[in-house]
Amino acid sequence: MARKPLTNPRKNASQNRSRATVDALIEATARILVREGFEKASTNRIAELAGVSVGSLYQYFPSKEALVAAVIDRHNQEIMRVVRAALAETIELPIEKAVRRLVAVAIEAHRIDPKLHPVLAEQIPRTGQLKDVEAFNREILSLVRAYLESRSELRKIDPELAAFACVSAIEAVAHNAVLNQADTLSDKMVRTLVDETTRMVVGYLR
Amino acid sequence: MARKPLTNPRKNASQNRSRATVDALIEATARILVREGFEKASTNRIAELAGVSVGSLYQYFPSKEALVAAVIDRHNQEIMRVVRAALAETIELPIEKAVRRLVAVAIEAHRIDPKLHPVLAEQIPRTGQLKDVEAFNREILSLVRAYLESRSELRKIDPELAAFACVSAIEAVAHNAVLNQADTLSDKMVRTLVDETTRMVVGYLR
Amino acid sequence: MARKPLTNPRKNASQNRSRATVDALIEATARILVREGFEKASTNRIAELAGVSVGSLYQYFPSKEALVAAVIDRHNQEIMRVVRAALAETIELPIEKAVRRLVAVAIEAHRIDPKLHPVLAEQIPRTGQLKDVEAFNREILSLVRAYLESRSELRKIDPELAAFACVSAIEAVAHNAVLNQADTLSDKMVRTLVDETTRMVVGYLR
């Protein structure tokens, strides 16, 4: 992805410009999807908000669907980056800390453009990206499961089910916390919520 | 509202006809939303599937949005009915049974047309029904909280937060169970999942 | 038109009811035409304002066009009645008084539902009532012309042209007076205007 910056300045310039246009389009699409919903998100409007012509939009994206897919992709990448980083750190921590970290990262991940979520969720089945999301979900579940299996201090339970229950619970608390109570949720309340959720999950696993 | 069938036969006939038309339209809308998404749900198609003319559609619903709002309403009513009934029974049960009942009803509620959920979710902010959903959420939270406060055998925790954590956890497990794994979820697995979730929540509360 | 009132009371009752319905429909149509224009004047709306069902509307008028034609007819009748009455009186008056009377009746006639005028004007060519209006115009012109010919005190001019010029001038002053300045026209101003117009026309004819 990173090309030699000192050579090919002309080409780089235009590559940068292209990149900037693509980014602007994705960003504009995301914004309009949030503000007005999929229905009202017309390509002309998107192009206008991105500050380019419709023609240019179609230079970079073959269809509206492709644009939306790009938004989904970008959003997924961001979430995956955050979550994967956390999971990688977590693997070595003792349960208490690990769970606390998972809860925290779940909230962090849900705070990434939370209003975009439901809009994209409806489109995912239609853009063929269900596979990606499911794969990611499986990846997380399997990492958590592996972690649980590696911890001898835990009581005997089906690690598959336990992972499922834990991940669900954590994700849900994060989801509800961010989405439903977004405005009224003070930092202190978030911390308490992290404590409680951690306690619930840890209590369950031990 | 319910008139004796032998009086007002004329009016009742036409009322029934109206009612049937309205129901058919809502049903058709729900079906198309599930099958093809909001985008493809054109009023002409909806009318056709409902077996009435577009004109009739607009006789009863001033816009496509109004129709979708009606679908959301109907869906919400069904869920509320199921959940309220369960909560009413639950209030007198001991914790273990109460939680088990809540988990079960959460799954039951999520099994009501689960594919409709994400489609409606996108529309709710735009149809002005957020208030309704939020009110329902608050209602549940407050009932659960009242239950927790009434139970002396529980450890000391902020009942607000505890209720929030429990309801989130339960709801999420149900949501994930029904939505993500719908096809592969055997009855036995569901039962095990109910067990696990119950254990998690009860362990947390005691 | 007047049937024996004491016999056939039943039938008369229903005839009266019919008559009332027809009148209500014509009146409702006129009102809506004024308020919202031809385009927005739907038969359903008209029926509603008239307090009857659409079905009844079509019992009495075979089409929307027929309804509008009835409105035009009623309006024309009213104007004709007023104008004819005035012309009949006028024929024997000396010029000064005759002209003054014509000016007065022109204003009176234009005050009959003045906002309805432009709306009906557009429809007249399409309802086949142009003939009626033209015939009425010719009738007036010919009466005025006959009057002018009968008055020996007038200077020699082509009575056809003179009649045309006089009627036009009178009608126009009335039209502008009523339509353009409707709100701001005090009774005193109207009287002055009648004076001026009379003077103009009389001066022209002598």
Next chain:
Amino acid sequence: MARKPLTNPRKNASQNRSRATVDALIEATARILVREGFEKASTNRIAELAGVSVGSLYQYFPSKEALVAAVIDRHNQEIMRVVRAALAETIELPIEKAVRRLVAVAIEAHRIDPKLHPVLAEQIPRTGQLKDVEAFNREILSLVRAYLESRSELRKIDPELAAFACVSAIEAVAHNAVLNQADTLSDKMVRTLVDETTRMVVGYLR
């Protein structure tokens, strides 16, 4: 606004194309309004007659009403141009010639697409252009009044009323001459009519 044709050729090209499209649409609308009335003037038909797509119509006009408003505006502009030019010349002429000129220009103005007039008249109250028309009427009245005030040879009369009466009379004769008798009006008759009307008005003013 007028750019040198050799600079900005690209932009000018597209500006010209736009301008041509807009003009074609206004022209097509006017034609259809005349031929078939407001009712039958559908946007698809207008676009077709203009030789462009409906999409283009809506690129330039947000609604059918806006199109009609543009037609009204164009028509008003044309009339105003003709009338203003005549009034400017008139101001220095002696009465006889001035009145003759006004009568002539009134006829000329009414000959601009006379069938369009009644159709537009109905729409004006609904397009918010009443203000424009009224302002123009006031402008004319005030110019004529100023003229009358500047002429010492006239008898003493309220110049406001005199202007009103004269303008009305002139306008009416022109209106009736053009509209009602359009087909049968020979040039000679028109000339005689101008003579007569001039005589009437001049006689009145002296």
Next chain:
DNA sequence: GATGAATGAGTTTTCATTCAT
């Protein structure tokens, strides 16, 4: 006769996409 639910052709309007400049 009266009613008003139902009809569906026809209208207005939108928007993804193309293409001449």
Next chain:
DNA sequence: GATGAATGAAAACTCATTCAT
């Protein structure tokens, strides 16, 4: 490459009219 005018299929919506009750 960029532009934005143009396209036209398809969507939302209206309304004169019919007809079962």
